[in-house]
Amino acid sequence: MSSHDERLSAVKKDYLVNLAKKxxxxxxxxxxxxxxxxxxxHLIKNAEGSAKVTIGNTMVMAGVKLDVGEPYPDTPEEGxxxxxxxxxxxxxxxxxxxxxxEDAIELARVVxxxxxxSKFIKLDQLCITPGEEVWIVFIDLHVLDYDGNxxxxxxxxxxxxxxxxxxxxxxxxxxxxxxxxLGSPPISCTFAKYADFIVVDPRLEEDEVAEARHTIAxxxxxxxxxxxxxxxxxxxxxxxxxxxxxxxxxAKNIRKLLEx
Amino acid sequence: xxxxxxxxxxxxxxDELRPIKIEAGVLHRAQGSCYLEWGxxxxxxxxxxxxxxxxRHIQHPLKAVINARYNMVPFSVSDRKRPGPxxxxxxxxxxxxxxxxxxxxxxxxxxxxxxxxxxxLGAEAGTxxxxxxxxxxxxxxxGIPMRDLPVACAAGKIDGTVVLDLAGDExxxxxxxxxxxxxxxxxEILLMQxxxxxxxxxFEEALELALKGCREVSKLQKEALLRxxxxxxxxxx
Numbered sequence: 228m229s230s231h232d233e234r235l236s237a238v239k240k241d242y243l244v245n246l247a248k249k250x251x252x253x254x255x256x257x258x259x260x261x262x263x264x265x266x267x268x269h270l271i272k273n274a275e276g277s278a279k280v281t282i283g284n285t286m287v288m289a290g291v292k293l294d295v296g297e298p299y300p301d302t303p304e305e306g307x308x309x310x311x312x313x314x315x316x317x318x319x320x321x322x323x324x325x326x327x328x329e330d331a332i333e334l335a336r337v338v339x340x341x342x343x344x345s346k347f348i349k350l351d352q353l354c355i356t357p358g359e360e361v362w363i364v365f366i367d368l369h370v371l372d373y374d375g376n377x378x379x380x381x382x383x384x385x386x387x388x389x390x391x392x393x394x395x396x397x398x399x400x401x402x403x404x405x406x407x408x409l410g411s412p413p414i415s416c417t418f419a420k421y422a423d424f425i426v427v428d429p430r431l432e433e434d435e436v437a438e439a440r441h442t443i444a445x446x447x448x449x450x451x452x453x454x455x456x457x458x459x460x461x462x463x464x465x466x467x468x469x470x471x472x473x474x475x476x477x478a479k480n481i482r483k484l485l486e487x
Numbered sequence: 488x489x490x491x492x493x494x495x496x497x498x499x500x501x502d503e504l505r506p507i508k509i510e511a512g513v514l515h516r517a518q519g520s521c522y523l524e525w526g527x528x529x530x531x532x533x534x535x536x537x538x539x540x541x542x543r544h545i546q547h548p549l550k551a552v553i554n555a556r557y558n559m560v561p562f563s564v565s566d567r568k569r570p571g572p573x574x575x576x577x578x579x580x581x582x583x584x585x586x587x588x589x590x591x592x593x594x595x596x597x598x599x600x601x602x603x604x605x606x607x608l609g610a611e612a613g614t615x616x617x618x619x620x621x622x623x624x625x626x627x628x629x630g631i632p633m634r635d636l637p638v639a640c641a642a643g644k645i646d647g648t649v650v651l652d653l654a655g656d657e658x659x660x661x662x663x664x665x666x667x668x669x670x671x672x673x674x675e676i677l678l679m680q681x682x683x684x685x686x687x688x689x690f691e692e693a694l695e696l697a698l699k700g701c702r703e704v705s706k707l708q709k710e711a712l713l714r715x716x717x718x719x720x721x722x723x724x
Contacts, residue, residue, distance in 0.1 A: 271609040272527045274562035284515035288608055290562025313570055315558060317533045317604035319516050324556060326571060367561040367570070371531055371606065372514045398565065 240421065240436040247424035253432055259473055261428045266383065266484055268391040276392025276407065280384040283430060284374035286318075289366065289384035291392040291407075295355065295399055296363040306353025306361040310339035312368040312381060319373040333457065335368065338382045340453035341413035341444030342366070348389060349408035355401055362394060364407070375430035378442045378455075382415035386485055411447040414481050416474035418442075420460055425470065427477060441467065443474040447482065489645040489657055496657070501650040504640070504700055509621070509711035511628045517604075519629025521711070523621040526654050527611025529563075532621035534629035537599035545600065550593035555584040555603040557618050563610040579615045586639075586668045586677035587622060592632040601631060612658035613641050616666050619678065624708050628715065636708055637677055639668035640700030642693040644685055649692040651700045663689070667697045671705040674698060 246252060256262070262283030271277035276291035298305060312335035314322045327335070342348065353362040366388065368381045389407060396402040419429035419437035426433055429440075438460025444453040451471065456462065462470070489496055499505070505526030514520035517533035524530075540546040557579040561567050572580075587603060603626065605618040616639035623637045643653045643664040650657070653664055663683025669676055685693060 271529060271562055272611065273565050273609060277562060277609075286514070288560070290560065290608075292562050292567035294567060311561070311570060313560075315604065315606060316535070316556065316602060317514070317517065317531060317606050320535050320538070324572075365561065365567050367567075369560045369606065369608070372516055374515055 236435060239432055243432060243436050244422040244424075247422050250424075252426060254430065256426075258424065258426045259477075261477065261481075262430065264383070264481065264484055266387050268387055274388070275395055276388045276390070278384050278387030278391055280380050280387060282376055282380045282383075282428060284372055285376055285380045286370075286372035287377070287380040287384040288369045288371055289381070289388035290369070291388045292365040292367070293392070293395055293407075294363050294365065295360055295401060298354070298358065298361040302350075303358035304354045305350040306348070306364065308339070308343065308348055308350065308364040308366065310335045310342070310366040310368070310385065312338070312370070314370050314373070318370040322373070333455075334377055334381060337378055337442055337453065337455045338368065338385050338415070339366075340455075341382055341415050342385060342389070344452040345413035345444065345446045346410050347386065347412050349410060352408040353394075364389075364392075373431065375432075375434040376417055376428050378417045379415045379428065382413065382444065383481065383485070386412035390485065412482070412485055413444040413446060413452050414478035414485075415442055415444045416477045416481075418470045418473070420462060420466070425466060427473060441470050443471055445474060445478040449475040449478065489660060490648050490650070495645070495650065497654055501648055502696055502699065504652045504703055505654055507704060507707055509624060509707050511624050511711045511715040517625070517629070519625045519627065519631070521621040521624035521628060523617055523624070525613065525617040525620075526652075527609060528607070528614055528617040529609035530614065530617045530621045531606045531608060532618065532625040533604045534601065534622075534625045534631065535604070536601035537596035537631075538602075540598060540600035546598045549597050551591065551596035552600040553584045553588040553591060553593065553603065554600050555587055555605060555622060556580050557583055557605045557607070557615065559607045559610060559614070563607050579618070582678050582680070583615065583619050583622065586619060586637060587626065589675075589677050590633045590635045590637050590670055591626065592634065595632060601626075611655050612653050613666065615639070616641050616668070619668050620704055620708065624711055627712055635670035635672045636705065637668050638671055638701045638705040638708060639666060639678060640697050640704055641666035642697040642700065644683065644689055644693065649685075649689050649696060651696045663693070665690075665693050665697060667694070667701070669698065669701050671701060
C-alpha cells in the first residue's frame with residue numbers, strides 16, 4: 228500500500244470513527260443491519276452447481292465441480308471436498324493476477340471450515356469403491372465485485388452452489404446423475420471492529436479501516452461450527468460473546484434466503 | 488450428424504446466431520463493465536484505468552498500454568480447469584489486447600495502462616468472441632475514448648456446410664472455426680484466427696457470414712450502452 232493510500236485511509240477512518248461515536252455508519256445502516264442479499268442459482272451450464280450472491284454491491288460467483296479421485300487413506304469410504312477462492316483483478320483496482328495470496332487462502336479456508344464442520348456435504352455418501360474411488364467436490368469462489376464482507380458472500384455462494392449441485396454420474400460413467408447429498412448449510416456472519424464500534428456485514432470502507440474481524444459459522448440450531456478472528460486488533464470476551472448472539476439472530480434470517 | 492435439411496442440432500439455420508444478451512455497467516468497483524450471455528457462454532468484463540503502468544518497464548512514453556486478461560474460471564468448463572493462466576489464455580489475452588489497442592486513442596494517455604479483465608464464467612464455444620465483445624462494451628462504459636466499438640463473431644464449417652457462430656458440439660466435431668473481430672464502421676479486421684480445413688471459397692463464405700454476425704452483434708452492443716443511460720434517466724430525482 229502506498230503512503231498516499233494510507234493517508235486517504237486515515238482520513239476515511241476519522242470520518243467513520245466520528246460517525247461511529249454517534250452509533251452511525253456510512254450508509255445509514257445500524258450496527259446490526261445487513262445490506263440486501265440476493266441469491267441466484269443454476270447459472271453455469273458446465274458447472275455441477277452454481278450460484279451468484281450479492282450482498283449490497285459485493286458480488287461473488289461460486290461454482291461446484293465433481294470429479295472421481297482416490298480417497299484419503301484415513302477415510303477410505305468418504306468423498307473429499309476442497310475450496311478455493313480467487314480475488315481476480317476484475318473485482319477491485321487493488322486485486323492483482325497470480326496465484327492466490329494469503330487473503331484469498333484465508334478466505335477459502337474459513338468458508339471450507341464452515342461447510343466441512345457443519346457436515347453440510349454428506350461425504351460418507353460419496354464413496355464409489357471403498358479405498359479406491361470416491362467423489363471429490365471442488366468449490367471455486369470467484370469474486371467479481373469487492374465492496375466488503377467477502378467471507379459471508381463467499382460462504383453463502385458456496386452453500387447455494389452446493390444446493391444446486393448434482394453428482395455427474397453420467398458424464399463420468401459412474402451411474403445416474405443424482406442430487407449431491409446434503410445436510411443443513413452453515414450460515415456465516417462477519418463483524419468488523421473499528422474504534423470500539425462493532426458492525427455486522429462491513430462494507431468496503433469498513434473493511435478497510437477495520438482493526439479486527441470476527442467470522443462465525445452457525446448450524447441450523449444456532450450452534451457454532453467454525454469461527455475466525457482476523458486482523459491485528461482485538462475483541463474483548465464480552466464482545467466475542469455478543470457477536471455470537473448477534474450472529475444467531477442474523478443467521479436465522481439469512482438461512483431463510485437459502486431455503487427459498 | 489451436425490446439420491440436417493439445413494437445420495443445426497440446436498434448431499438454428501446456418502446463418503443464425505445463438506441468443507445474445509448484453510448488459511452494460513453491472514459492476515460497482517470497476518470504471519466500466521459488461522455482462523454478456525451468448526448461447527451457453529457467460530462472460531463478465533471490466534475496465535480499470537487509464538492508471539500508472541506497473542511494472543514501470545512496460546510504460547510507453549507516448550501511449551497507453553492495453554492489458555487485456557482473458558481468464559476461464561475453474562467451473563466454466565466440463566472438466567474443472569486449474570485456476571490461473573495457461574498457454575491458451577495467454578494467447579487469447581494477447582490477441583484481444585492487440586485488437587482493442589487498435590481502436591483506443593492510446594496517445595491520449597502516455598505512460599499508463601488500461602486493464603481489461605475478461606472472466607469467462609461459463610463456456611460453450613466462442614468465448615474469445617464473447618470476451619472481446621464484452622470488453623468493448625466495458626471500455627465504452629468506462630468512457631475510454633475509442634475510434635470505434637469493436638465486435639467479434641466466428642464462422643466455421645460443420646458437415647461440409649459453412650455456418651455462423653459454432654456452438655458446443657459443432658466446435659468439437661466441426662471441420663473449421665474462424666473467429667474474427669472488426670471495427671464495425673470501417674469493417675477492418677482487428678482479430679482473425681482459424682483452425683480446421685476450409686477451401687478458399689468456403690473461407691470467403693465464412694468471412695461474409697462472420698461479418699454479418701459482427702454487424703448483428705454490434706447493434707446489440709450499442710443498444711446495451713444506450714439502455715444503461717435510459718434507466719439512469721428514469722431513476723434520477
